[in-house]
Amino acid sequence: MDAPEPEAPDTARSRAKDKSPWNWLLLIPIVVPLIPAFFNADSPRLFGFPRFYWLQLAWILLGVGTTTLVYRMTRKRGEH
Amino acid sequence: MWRDHLTEIIVFSVLFLLVSAMGFVAARWRRPQDMAHLDEWGLGGRSFGGWITWFLVGGDLYTAYTFVAVPALIFGAGAAGFFAVPYTIVIYPLVFLVLCRLWSVSHRHGFVTPADFVRNRFGSPVLALLVAITGIVATMPYIALQLVGIEAVLKTMGVTGDSALARHLPIIIAFAILAAYTYQSGLRAPALIAFVKDSLIYVVILVAVIYLPYKLGGWGSIFDAADAKFQATPAPGDGILLNANNQLQYVTLAFGSALALFLYPHSITGVLASRNRDVIKRNMSALPAYSLLLGLIALLGYMAIAANVKPLPGAKAGSVDGNTVVPLLFDQQFPDWFAGVAYAAIGIGALVPAAIMSIAAANLFTRNIYKEYLKRDATPAQEANVSKITSLVVKVGAVACIVFLDPQFSIDLQLIGGVIILQTLPAVALGLYTRWFHRGALIAGWVAGMGLGMWMLYQIGNPATGKKHFAGSAFPLSEFGFDTKKTIYVGIVAVLVNLVVAALGTLVLRAAKVADGPDGTTPDDYFADEGTPRATSADRAASAPEPVA
Numbered sequence: 040m041d042a043p044e045p046e047a048p049d050t051a052r053s054r055a056k057d058k059s060p061w062n063w064l065l066l067i068p069i070v071v072p073l074i075p076a077f078f079n080a081d082s083p084r085l086f087g088f089p090r091f092y093w094l095q096l097a098w099i100l101l102g103v104g105t106t107t108l109v110y111r112m113t114r115k116r117g118e119h
Numbered sequence: 120m121w122r123d124h125l126t127e128i129i130v131f132s133v134l135f136l137l138v139s140a141m142g143f144v145a146a147r148w149r150r151p152q153d154m155a156h157l158d159e160w161g162l163g164g165r166s167f168g169g170w171i172t173w174f175l176v177g178g179d180l181y182t183a184y185t186f187v188a189v190p191a192l193i194f195g196a197g198a199a200g201f202f203a204v205p206y207t208i209v210i211y212p213l214v215f216l217v218l219c220r221l222w223s224v225s226h227r228h229g230f231v232t233p234a235d236f237v238r239n240r241f242g243s244p245v246l247a248l249l250v251a252i253t254g255i256v257a258t259m260p261y262i263a264l265q266l267v268g269i270e271a272v273l274k275t276m277g278v279t280g281d282s283a284l285a286r287h288l289p290i291i292i293a294f295a296i297l298a299a300y301t302y303q304s305g306l307r308a309p310a311l312i313a314f315v316k317d318s319l320i321y322v323v324i325l326v327a328v329i330y331l332p333y334k335l336g337g338w339g340s341i342f343d344a345a346d347a348k349f350q351a352t353p354a355p356g357d358g359i360l361l362n363a364n365n366q367l368q369y370v371t372l373a374f375g376s377a378l379a380l381f382l383y384p385h386s387i388t389g390v391l392a393s394r395n396r397d398v399i400k401r402n403m404s405a406l407p408a409y410s411l412l413l414g415l416i417a418l419l420g421y422m423a424i425a426a427n428v429k430p431l432p433g434a435k436a437g438s439v440d441g442n443t444v445v446p447l448l449f450d451q452q453f454p455d456w457f458a459g460v461a462y463a464a465i466g467i468g469a470l471v472p473a474a475i476m477s478i479a480a481a482n483l484f485t486r487n488i489y490k491e492y493l494k495r496d497a498t499p500a501q502e503a504n505v506s507k508i509t510s511l512v513v514k515v516g517a518v519a520c521i522v523f524l525d526p527q528f529s530i531d532l533q534l535i536g537g538v539i540i541l542q543t544l545p546a547v548a549l550g551l552y553t554r555w556f557h558r559g560a561l562i563a564g565w566v567a568g569m570g571l572g573m574w575m576l577y578q579i580g581n582p583a584t585g586k587k588h589f590a591g592s593a594f595p596l597s598e599f600g601f602d603t604k605k606t607i608y609v610g611i612v613a614v615l616v617n618l619v620v621a622a623l624g625t626l627v628l629r630a631a632k633v634a635d636g637p638d639g640t641t642p643d644d645y646f647a648d649e650g651t652p653r654a655t656s657a658d659r660a661a662s663a664p665e666p667v668a
Contacts, residue, residue, distance in 0.1 A: 092342075098205065102211055
């Protein structure tokens with residue numbers, strides 16, 4: 040975690056738009072979990088879980104990873 | 120008999136009373152200068168940071184009903200019930216940017232409800248009224264369902280009676296306490312209670328997913344037991360995997376539910392209560408922790424199969440109450456005191472969303488019906504007061520639904536709720552990005568989507584239970600004339616038709632030069648962050664000249 044920075048209201052920052060090419064990455068965790076061909080099978084099993092269950096639970100990490108990356112990369116403060 | 124469950128009942132009651140006390144104390148927590156303002160009572164002062172928002176929104180979206188009904192669905196149908204996991208994965212990237220825009224424009228203009236935004240964006244009180252009514256109608260049965268969650272727990276503990284009043288008395292008392300502290304503390308009450316509720320749920324589920332597979336012979340044999348059960352049933356749609364006919368339903372239901380979730384007034388209330396855009400974005404990364412929890416809870420349904428749980432009888436003779444499988448599993452497998460903790464987690468879990476939902480519905484009534492149509496010059500104190508009283512009325516309504524009607528009615532209504540709240544998508548969600556749609560066309564789209572959605576839901580029957588109408592949300596495509604057994608989620612079809620009508624209507628109305636409403640917002644409003652002052656009436660006049668009378 041980063042050290043908290045002082046919160047100065049800054050009109051330039053508030054006017055900055057949230058457009059960024061990084062945002063397109065968000066499409067991955069929206070589309071991938073909605074394709075049953077990836078996960079609708081029993082094998083391979085992992086810790087006894089059929090693929091249907093462990094892979095869909097693993098998509099949670101995909102979602103968290105992507106949103107965290109996009110958040111980090113598009114953060115206004117700390118931008119060069 | 121309730122005497123066999125005495126330990127559970129005592130643990131449950133003690134935790135329940137502890138939380139109720141917290142609800143009353145919450146009024147002093149982060150105490151505002153002036154509680155008599157809707158921003159304070161209804162949005163907790165718009166000041167919640169990352170942690171509070173995480174607990175609040177998590178406790179708000181993943182309700183007690185979800186925790187009881189999703190495993191019940193898995194218990195009954197298998198893989199199809201697991202849609203809740205992809206649903207709660209795709210939601211966060213989907214709304215990552217959208218909610219920030221909603222937060223910013225609401226911060227600038229002091230909006231409390233989604234209908235406030237629509238009113239200002241499209242200059243149409245009628246459209247705003249439709250959005251408000253849709254929100255209230257979709258929320259009411261959802262509150263009633265939280266009671267179904269508590270009732271499943273009480274039933275398992277043997278706390279029932281012969282007359283309708285005796286059976287429902289514990290719930291009436293629980294809701295009376297809830298109503299009293301929500302009235303006093305507003306959104307601060309569920310925010311504070313959410314800490315306890317979620318901690319309890321996390322502990323219970325972690326213990327359950329480690330201890331129960333150990334007792335039941337490991338995960339592998341749990342899934343095998345479920346597979347064996349579904350193989351033995353004659354129903355074609357169940358199984359631990361999806362089949363060729365229900366994959367489209369699975370995917371469209373997950374996606375449609377994700378689109379609907381953040382249109383629900385209670386979700387928006389939770390988001391608007393956060394302090395700044397950063398809190399929202401960080402939460403979109405952190406909230407999926409609850410999805411993992413939900414996925415594991417869903418699998419309790421299979422554990423119940425492996426443990427040979429037989430659900431308690433339902434309200435009607437011959438039916439079973441699937442919602443009792445998780446409480447029964449806990450009763451059977453855990454020591455009494457821990458089962459009591461688990462029940463308290465579910466019971467308290469019902470209180471947090473029920474409080475937020477009633478606050479959200481009350482805010483909609485106050486801002487978009489009372490202030491718009493009954494008392495234009497209402498002061499902030501009057502607004503807060505009307506909201507407080509409305510939240511009481513909403514809860515009485517929810518209790519009445521459960522006491523006087525078949526609980527199945529609330530479940531049906533909630534199913535409809537998801538479909539109808541989706542019909543506000545063009546005005547609320549797309550409205551955050553574009554002002555292209557004509558207000559008249561949005562109203563026409565809403566009417567078309569609602570009409571089609573209702574008709575489709577009406578057509579869906581379930582031969583297994585003998586229900587002819589409103590028996591589910593999976594619509595057979597053969598009804599549209601396709602030669603297939605595939606089914607699709609009603610909400611997706613209805614909202615697509617809604618969008619098409621809104622788009623065509625916009626082209627027609629523009630061509631006919633029908634007057635459109637003024638836009639009360641500016642492009643910069645959608646990026647404003649903490650520290651930006653409220654838009655003044657001068658700003659508004661500059662951006663959106665009122666039509667000369």
